[in-house]
Amino acid sequence: MAEIIHPGKPLAVNPLKVSQPVGASLAFLGLAATMPLEHGARGCASFNKLFFMRHFREPIALQTTAMDQVTTVIGADDNVVEALATICAKDTPAVIGLITTGLSETQGADIPRTIKAFRAAYPQYAAITVVPVNATDTQGCLETGFALAMEAIIATMVPAQPAKIRRPRQINVLASSMLTPGDVEHLKDWIEAFGLTAIVLPDLADSLDGHLIDEGYSTLTYGGTRAADIAALGESAATLVVGRSLGRAADLLRTRTGVPDHRFPGLMGLDECDAFTHVLARLSGRPVPERLERKRSQLLDAMVDCHFTLGGTRVAIAADPDLLAGMVRFCADMGMEVVGAVGAAKAPALAGLSVDRVVVGDLEDLEVMAKGAKAELIVTNSHGTDIAARLGVPLLRAGFPLYDIYGGPAQCWVGYDGSRHTLFQLANLLTTFHQEISPYRPAYWQGTPRDQENGATPC
Structure with a gap:
């Protein structure tokens, strides 16, 4: 069992986690004809949309209730009703995901009551499903916000009835x-x-x-x-x-x-x-x-091919809990030594990992752990680029966001094929960044004539 450590820092020096509203919006982006609506300030939604666009390199459906200083104080229920009505009238979505943010949660927004007010004022939009999600920025991470949205989608859109396997x-x-x-x-x-x-x-x-x-x-x-x-x-x-x-x-x-x-x-x-x-x-x-049998045999062959490169390699990983746990298990199976594990938030997935400790923290914690343990490889999102450069080690980009490469969202990590590809990625990174060891030269070595012609000097 891994020991879960909370550093207790008053702030994130180099943030790792992404907020819950981003995770909740991501879940709604996987539903057809849907519009996520974040109940918060205009800048919050703009920032989240920018994250999505840089990561996926696609236009993103995302709207905001645009709370300002006045509505934050006196209440923003009218903003929500107006935003819902505008989206219904202009876009006619099948689903609207109504997601709170840190601002509206602090303000004390009563989302269920506001939805009732919307239904009473605009009965013509009764066929459009509105799914409310309470996802404050002050807790959790992208993964927990995503999970909250999944619970809300199931609670709102899946009928409660006995199973009937049709x-x-x-x-x-x-x-x-x-x-x-x-x-x-x-x-x-x-x-x-x-x-x-x-x-x-x-x-x-x-x-x-x-x-x-x-x-x-x-x-x-x-x-x-x-x-x-x-x-x-x-x-x-x-x-x-x-x-x-x-x-x-x-x-x-x-x-x-x-x-x-x-x-x-x-x-x-x-x-x-x-x-x-x-x-x-x-x-x-x-x-x-x-x-599939053939794909499995190909993975086995890749494990044999990469074992001597990956075995014993010291790796430090930082990600949301599910991804962190998966990468730790995968690296450990290949004989790699996980010398640093940093999770964006506390979660059940972290407790059973085969490492001594897991830090719930930020990328500064990752850098400290990686430097202290002399890690040879780092696995995290694109925010880890500078850390890898400072430590002089390769970076395997994984998680969210991936903004400095193309095709990150299209990459497959799972299955026999995805596992094989990940093995090759790890081995290739280590091979490319391999630092040549200077040859040993005894004190009496004077060099050959050819060495002297090439400018080599005796020891």
């Missing part, structure tokens, strides 16, 4: 915030290889995979999980939950629908991939496809 070949998937659009796309292919159909909540692969649409531009999300599919989650044969952060959301879905679930902390590495594949084989009643 679609025996349909499988629900609750996808954690650690999964990229590339991961989700691979996950769907993985499930479909067994003749099953996946409803992924949220489906970022369908909305943020970088595709172009015939309309050219839409003010709403380009794709994602449809509202009708969310309502039909109770008709599926089973639910697959990826990421421990979605434990409460999974509990809620099982309570409301009775659909049995299977939970996985992650899908990186041989053991985790095998466990997921065996569950799919049992649910489908089919043997493992030959192409």
Whole structure:
């Protein structure tokens, strides 16, 4: 069991975590024809939208209630009602995700009462679903905000009724915030290889995979999980939950629908991939496809190829809890030594890690730990670039945001293919940054004539 340490610093020197409203908005960006609406100041939503646009390099659907100093003091209920009505009239979304921020939470916004006021004033928009999420900036991180939004989506859009398996070949998937659009796309292919159909909540692969649409531009999300599919989650044969952060959301879905679930902390590495594949084989009643067997053998070969480069390498990792835990397990399986682990927030996923201690802190804590333990590799988001440069070690970019590379969201980390690719990335980084060791020269060495011609001097 890892010891969880809180440094107790009065402020974040080099921030690691991203706020809960960003995570909640990200969950809604995986729903079809949806508009996330952040209840807070205009600058907060602008900052969050900039994060998304730099990371995904796509236009992002996101609106704000634009609270100012006056409405912060006397109340901003009218702002919420007006914003909801404007979005409904101009964009006609299927879903609006109403997300509080640190400002509106501090102000004491009563979101359920405000939604009732909106429904009473605008009954013509009764068909448009409004999902309220309380996600203050002062607590948690992107991962916890994402999980809160998932709970709210299930509570609002999934009918509470006894399970009735009308679609025996349909499988629900609750996808954690650690999964990229590339991961989700691979996950769907993985499930479909067994003749099953996946409803992924949220489906970022369908909305943020970088595709172009015939309309050219839409003010709403380009794709994602449809509202009708969310309502039909109770008709599926089973639910697959990826990421421990979605434990409460999974509990809620099982309570409301009775659909049995299977939970996985992650899908990186041989053991985790095998466990997921065996569950799919049992649910489908089919043997493992030959192409998956081949992918597994390719991963095994990659593990053999990279072992001598990765084994014993000292690595420091900083990320949200689910991703941090997955990367720690993956690196440990390859014989790497995790000398630093920093989580953006405290979470159950951190307790069982095979490291001595996990610091809940920022990137300054990562730099201190990496420097003290002489780490040879750092794994974190793009904010770790300067740290890696100061320490003279390579950086594997993972998590959110990734703003200084192209194709970060499209990268696949999970499955046999994703694990293999990650192994090659790690080995290539270490090989590229390998520092040559100067040859040993005894005191009596005078050099050869050729050495002297090339300017070499005796010791």
